[in-house]
Amino acid sequence: MKQDPINQPLSGQIKPPYSGYTSSKEAILQAEKVSVFYGSYLAVRDVFLDIETNKITAFIGPSGCGKSTLLRCFNRLNDLILGARVEGSIKFQGENLYDKKFDRKIEEVRRRIGMVFQKPTPFSKSIYENIAFGAKINGYQGDMDELVERSLRQAALWDEVKDKLKQSGLSLSGGQQQRLCIARAIAVQPDVILMDEPCSALDPISTLRIEDLLHELKEQYTIVIVTHNMQQASRVSDMTAFFNVEPTDKGGRMGYLVEYDRTEVIFQSPKEESTREYVSGRFG
Amino acid sequence: MTSKEPKLFANESSESDSLFKASLPFRYNLDKVFAIVTWAATLSGLIVLGILLIDILIDGFSRLDWSFITSYPSRRAASAGILSPLVGSIWILVVTALIAFPLGVGAGIYLEEYSNDNWFTRLVEINIANLAAVPSIIYGLLGLQVFVRWFQPITNGRSILSGALTLALLILPIIIIGTREALRTVPSSLRQAGFALGATRWQVIREHVFPLALPGILTGTILALSRAIGETAPLIVIGALTFITFLPSISPQGLQSPFTVLPIQIYDWVSRPQVEFHNNAASGIIVLMLLLLVMNATAIFLRNKFQKSR
Amino acid sequence: MSTNPSSPPSPSSDLFRPNRQLSKWVELVVKYIFAAFALISVATTIGIVLTLIFETVEFFGDVPLWRFLTDREWTPRFVNPQYGIFVLISATLLTSAIAISVALPIGLLAAICLSEYAPPKVRSWLKPALEILAGVPTVVFGYFALLLVTPFLQNFIPALQGFNALSAGLVLGVSIIPLVASLSEDAIYAIPGSLRQGAYALGATKRETIVGVVLPSALSGIVASFVLAISRAIGETMIVTIAAGQNPQMGLNPFVPVMTMTAYIVQASLGDTPAGSLAYRTLFAVGMTLFLLTLVLNIFSFWFVRKFRETYE
Structure with a gap:
């Protein structure tokens, strides 16, 4: 990987909210000058980014660029890591999630902002219970059977599992497990679904099914997807954010947002040279 | 849609939200x-x-003084001491270690370094896991039949040797497991480097692997021995006595001598009605626990040294 | 190396005369000796099974099996001896039941605390402290049960006798807490963090994550630790011998003296049991019963772990 990206932003200088794209009013999530620290180590610096409602936004960039780290800020999952600290603000429907008043309401926030992980993580419970778990803990008042069926249908898994809802979620294939995790996330009826490289552990056919699924899901949900696969980003996303990484003085590596725009702009006529190099496969 | 909980977000509109009562x-x-x-x-x-x-x-x-250590057990609580049980425990400790250490380490080396994943290895592994759940008193019955009765010509029946053999079998699985774990911490690159120089497997183990794993193996062995030193039931079953007023001679004949150990003496004192004997038992427990403390401290010292050198 | 002019010429190969033949022999001998050592553990099991079977068969030559199973009393030393094993089994089950109702919940909760709640620094102190508890000889726990716990409990339960199943069971339970805690903690610790994150991401609190997701995933390991603890409780000897008494009587009253299977073996061993006598064989018949009980538990544990073990990458 090249260590001298052109247009390297100067340390300490705050860049304006990237070049080119002006944020729309429909932004459901707004990152403002977000920096993430692990201890004293700065992992992501000064990100300004608006995620638009009912669109799929892809985060791309070389490994270590902080795209997953940033994603985990949106549901405050970084809280679980000892010593992790987030500066700046992330607004969800206009409210700053890092405001103190959310410290003891974070579970409610996470219900509204779901997440699907890199590796499928079905719980060692039945398929039915995997879906019902989130709904139960969040005090779902409706009909559970109906919710399970609806969620599995939305995740395009119902036909494959409707006869074996009592079987363990771990008995499914990798692609099915990942769709189970998507169904699980949908079941708590979130507004946003965050996806952290959801297809990286899957075979091409399973990947394709999930990509198709994403297109259907964006009717109802806002989706943010981290991917290291540029073809995937160009296939599924409406918006793309390109992140890059630069070495720091202390020998660490720090990620930053280079460019954010409509996907076709990023892939066809990016404004930044490093974006062009990355999407054309010349590094990363 | 009315909800008791205050709204979290200003534009909380979707009907679905009201279906969740997060409480x-x-x-x-x-x-x-x-x-x-x-x-x-x-x-x-x-x-x-x-x-x-x-x-x-x-x-x-109150009862703990030098004369308590240097006196033989007695019918009078005030003059009773733990000389013969203490010496018996040390005899048992040493002989058990001499038997169990080579056997356990050898078996551990075989399972970790020589054997492939074949039926024999799996049999031994399942067997070791099984033995961990067998009550220690059952080992006493085994020792009683095999070492006390069948091997009487060698062991002279209810002797130190019988006791040590019984306890050695009892702690063998622990030593084998500890040895395997210690061997596993030695990086395989070290073995490959040895083989690359043309050394045989045994040469590699003896010269390179074993020295590195030794502190870990010793730690496991000492912990196993501290289990043996606290055991009472199997030794009662094989017939250790409770009233011994002589010390075994320090010679091979000593192995064939009758014996008692600290836990048995403590048990004997606890089960008497008089408070004086109960206090003797407590004093005996202090000595036993000190012995265990020394052993455990040695094990921890070795473990720390081991970890630092890596 | 040849590019360096100052290096010595490579030694000619005839300077190496390895005794390959000898090495080969040593290799073979060492391998088979060590394999024989490994075989000793198998021989131990076979030895245990054979001795128990051998003497038990002899025992049932003297005492019919139906009397062993149906007699209402255990009085092998009386003129008119009775051999009702269920008298001893009931006492063993009573003390074990008390013990595991203490040890399983406390041990599991401690495991949860150690792996999920205790900060690393506190954990590094708590674990060795629990190891000390695990290393206390059982005869010491027996002393504690008889001379401290029983008098203490008598303040609240006047009906409690000097020897009783209650104190013995409670202290026995305390003695196996570290076993449950340590093995369950291993099982809980092995659950990957990604699973926990999955639960948190759905809006679960820490407790909901632990109870709803982590514990079910660690179930097979936790059950294995429970089963091992139960067999430890059944086979434990000194605590029940010292504190529960030597009085064989049927029933499940925890306030009165009882005699467990292990306590009988100790009591009989301290008396006169010449080889070949009925008293000697009775020891093995009781030992066989004890062994079978723990074996059944062990087989159940193997079966359960095999059936319910979930593999995470």
Whole structure:
């Protein structure tokens, strides 16, 4: 990987909210000058980014660029890591999630902002219970059977599992497990679904099914997807954010947002040279 | 749609939201209670340990002096001591170690370094796991039949040798498991480097692997031996006596001598009605626990040294 | 190396005369000796089974099996001896039941505390402290049960006799807490963090994550630790011998003296049991019963772990 990206932003200088794209009013999530620290180590610096409602936004960039780290800020999952600290603000429907008043309401926030992980993580419970778990803990008042069926249908898994809802979620294939995790996330009826490289552990056919699924899901949900696969980003996303990484003085590596725009702009006529190099496969 | 909980977000509009009653304050309270209960459970064990130690120190401290260590057991509580049980325990400790260490380490090396994943290895592994659940008193019955009766010409029946053989079998699985774990911490690159120089497997193990794994193996062995030193039941079953007023001669004949050990003497004193004997038991427990403390401290010292050198 | 002019010429190969033949022999001998050592553990099991079977068969030559199973009393030393094993089994089950109702919940909660709640620094102190508790010889716990716990409990339960199943069971329970805690903690610790994150991401609190997701995933390991603890409780000897008494009587009253299977073996061993006598064989018949009980538990544990073990990458 090249260590001298052109247009390297100067340390300490705050860049304006990237070049080119002006944020729309429909932004459901707004990152403002977000920096993430692990201890004293700065992992992501000064990100300004608006995620638009009912669109799929892809985060791309070389490994270590902080795209997953940033994603985990949106549901405050970084809280679980000892010593992790987030500066700046992330607004969800206009409210700053890092405001103190959310410290003891974070579970409610996470219900509204779901997440699907890199590796499928079905719980060692039945398929039915995997879906019902989130709904139960969040005090779902409706009909559970109906919710399970609806969620599995939305995740395009119902036909494959409707006869074996009592079987363990771990008995499914990798692609099915990942769709189970998507169904699980949908079941708590979130507004946003965050996806952290959801297809990286899957075979091409399973990947394709999930990509198709994403297109259907964006009717109802806002989706943010981290991917290291540029073809995937160009296939599924409406918006793309390109992140890059630069070495720091202390020998660490720090990620930053280079460019954010409509996907076709990023892939066809990016404004930044490093974006062009990355999407054309010349590094990363 | 009315909801008791205040709205979290200004534009909370979707009907689906009203289907969820998160009742976070209630859940947080449950969380708090749960955390407190787990802490209480953890501390309860330690509090009992503390009470036990303090109780024994209070009961046993008054009788603890040099003459207690250097006197033989007696019918009179005030003049009774633990000389023969203490010496017996040390005999048992040493002989058990001499038997169990080579056998356990050899078996561990075989399973970890020589054997492939074949039926024999799996048989031995399942067997070792099984033996861990066999009550120690059953080993006593085995020792009684095999070492005391069948091997009587060699062991002279209810002798130190019979006791040590029985305890060696008891702790063998622990030593084997400890040895394997220690060997596993030695990086395989080291073995490959040895083979690349043309060394045979045994040469590689003897010269490179074993020295590195030795502190770990010793730690495991000492912990296993401290289990043996506290064992009572199997030795009662093979017929260790409770009233011994002589010391075994330090010679091969000593192995065939009848014996007693500290835990058996403590048991004998506890099961008498007089308080004086109970206090003797407490004093004996202090000595036994000190012995265990020394062994465990050695093991921890070795472990720390081991970890630092890596 | 040849590019360096100052290096010595490579030693000619005739300077190496390895005794390959000898090495080969040593290799073979060492391998088979060590394999024989490994075989000793198998021989131990076979030895245990054979001795128990051998003497038990002899025992049932003297005492019919139906009397062993149906007699209402255990009085092998009386003129008119009775051999009702269920008298001893009931006492063993009573003390074990008390013990595991203490040890399983407390041990599991402690495991949860150690792996999920205790900060690393506190954990590094708590674990060795629990190891000390695990290393206390059982005869010491027996002393504690008889001379401290029983008098203490008598303040609240006047009906409690000097020897009783209650104190013995409670202290026995405390003695196996570390076993449950340590093995369950291993099982809980092995659950990957990604699973926990999955639960948190759905809006679960820490407790909900632990109870709803982590514990079910660690179930097979936790059950294995429970089963091992139960067999430890059944086979434990000194605590029940010292504190529960030597009085064989049927029933499940925890306030009165009882005699467990292990306590009988100790009591009989301390008396006169010449080889070949009925008293000697009785020891093995009781030992066989004890062994079978723990074996059944062990087989159940193997079966359960095999059936319910979930593999996470």
